[in-house]
Structure formats: C-alpha cells, structure tokens
Amino acid sequence: EADIYQTPRYLVIGTGKKITLECSQTMGHDKMYWYQQDPGMELHLIHYSYGVNSTEKGDLSSESTVSRIRTEHFPLTLESARPSHTSQYLCASSAGLAVSEQFFGPGTRLTVL
Amino acid sequence: AQSVTQLGSHVSVSEGALVLLRCNYSSSVPPYLFWYVQYPNQGLQLLLKYTSAATLVKGINGFEAEFKKSETSFHLTKPSAHMSDAAEYFCAVSDNIQGAQKLVFGQGTRLTINP
Numbered sequence: 001e002a003d004i005y006q007t008p009r010y011l012v013i014g015t016g017k018k019i020t021l022e023c024s025q026t027m028g029h030d031k032m033y034w035y036q037q038d039p040g041m042e043l044h045l046i047h048y049s050y051g052v053n054s055t056e057k058g059d060l061s062s063e064s065t066v067s068r069i070r071t072e073h074f075p076l077t078l079e080s081a082r083p084s085h086t087s088q089y090l091c092a093s094s095a096g097l098a099v100s101e102q103f104f105g106p107g108t109r110l111t112v113l
Numbered sequence: 114a115q116s117v118t119q120l121g122s123h124v125s126v127s128e129g130a131l132v133l134l135r136c137n138y139s140s141s142v143p144p145y146l147f148w149y150v151q152y153p154n155q156g157l158q159l160l161l162k163y164t165s166a167a168t169l170v171k172g173i174n175g176f177e178a179e180f181k182k183s184e185t186s187f188h189l190t191k192p193s194a195h196m197s198d199a200a201e202y203f204c205a206v207s208d209n210i211q212g213a214q215k216l217v218f219g220q221g222t223r224l225t226i227n228p
Contacts (some may be wrong), residue, residue, distance in 0.1 A: 004228075006157075031214065042203065042218040043157075058215070090156055094214055101147075102216060104156030 023091030119219035138205030
C-alpha cells in the first residue's frame with residue numbers, strides 16, 4: 001500500500017545527542033518536505049527536496065540537515081540536540097505536478113531534555 | 114508573500130449543528146488553497162483543495178469550502194457536525210517555488226464537538 005512512514009513516532013533524548021528522524025514514502029513522489037510544528041501552532045517548512053540529490057532550506061531556520069540519496073528516503077539529522085529542538089516533525093511528499101496534494105506522515109514527537 | 118489567516122483558534126459546536134471554520138488568504142497570484150485535518154498524534158490529511166476550477170469544492174467526510182475571490186476567503190463548512198469531526202483544521206495556500214510546491218499554513222483551528 002502506498003504510504004509515507006516516519007520513525008520513531010516518539011523520541012526522548014538528552015542534550016548533545018545526535019539523532020536522525022527517518023521518513024520514507026512508497027508513492028514514488030519526487031518532492032519531499034519536512035515541517036516543524038509546535039503544540040497548537042501552525043506548521044513551518046524547514047527543508048524540502050525536488051528529487052534525488054536536491055535539498056533546500058525552508059522558511060524557518062533550522063539547525064537540522066537533510067539528505068536525499070534515494071527517491072523514497074528523506075532523513076533529517078540533528079548533530080547535537082538541544083531543548084529548543086523539542087517539537088513535532090512532520091514529513092510530507094507530493095507528486096511532480098505543478099499543484100498537487102501533499103501527503104503527510106504521522107510525525108515524530110521529539111523531546112530533548 | 115502569500116499568507117493565511119484562520120479566524121478563531123478554537124471553535125465549539127453542538128453535535129448536529131453547522132460547522133463553519135474561517136480562512137482568509139493573501140496572494141498576489143491566483144491561489145491554490147487547501148484544507149487539512151489533523152487528529153491527535155497523527156499527521157495531516159487532505160480534506161479538499163481549490164485549484165481554480167469550481168468555486169465550491171466538496172471534500173471528504175461531508176465538508177465543503179467556497180472560494181470567494183472578492184472576500185479573499187475559503188471558509189470550510191459542514192451542515193451537521195459529528196463527534197468524529199473533533200480535530201485541528203488547517204487552511205493552507207500554495208506557493209509554487211521553483212517547481213517545489215510550498216504550502217503556507219494558517220495557525221489552525223481546534224474544533225470541539227459538544228454532545
């Protein structure tokens with residue numbers, strides 16, 4: 001079944017640790033996105049990708065980095081987690097059309113102590 | 114730059130009553146508009162989208178929205194609320210940046226349904 005997956009769903013980690021949030025989609029979509037969402041707030045785009053080997057920064061400045069080595073995989077990495085990184089991270093993908101629906105994963109809720 | 118304003122961070126209605134969630138947009142070009150729903154601890158699910166075809170757009174779960182250019186609005190409605198409609202609703206406008214579609218989201222409206 002075509003879908004978009006994120007792991008882990010919940011992560012509690014100490015300050016200074018390196019973490020990678022995984023995102024995979026089985027829809028063959030070229031475009032992928034990472035959003036950050038604080039509780040009760042809107043989503044802010046932090047990274048996006050047109051396709052393999054393409055990554056761009058979004059509207060909201062983020063200390064995280066992303067990579068796109070394979071079409072289906074778009075991991076997000078924090079080299080040194082801090083409490084200010086505590087948030088929910090949502091991954092999304094869309095097809096190559098000019099305007100098309102973004103499909104969202106279930107999100108990863110990150111807490112940095 | 115495009116932007117979206119959702120009027121009312123919380124809306125509460127009785128089961129069976131009309132649901133009206135307000136969204137106003139700002140765009141220098143004809144916009145593409147979306148409504149998404151987010152249930153607790155889940156990602157976002159598309160309810161409906163406007164892409165310059167019919168101004169009245171029907172979506173899933175009985176929701177619909179009407180695009181009004183003169184009012185720069187795209188309000189979401191449902192004639193009769195159900196308990197399962199309780200969720201967070203986000204309006205978004207599309208900004209097509211160099212081929213990658215960027216969505217600009219409103220701050221969201223939390224819908225509560227009273228029995």
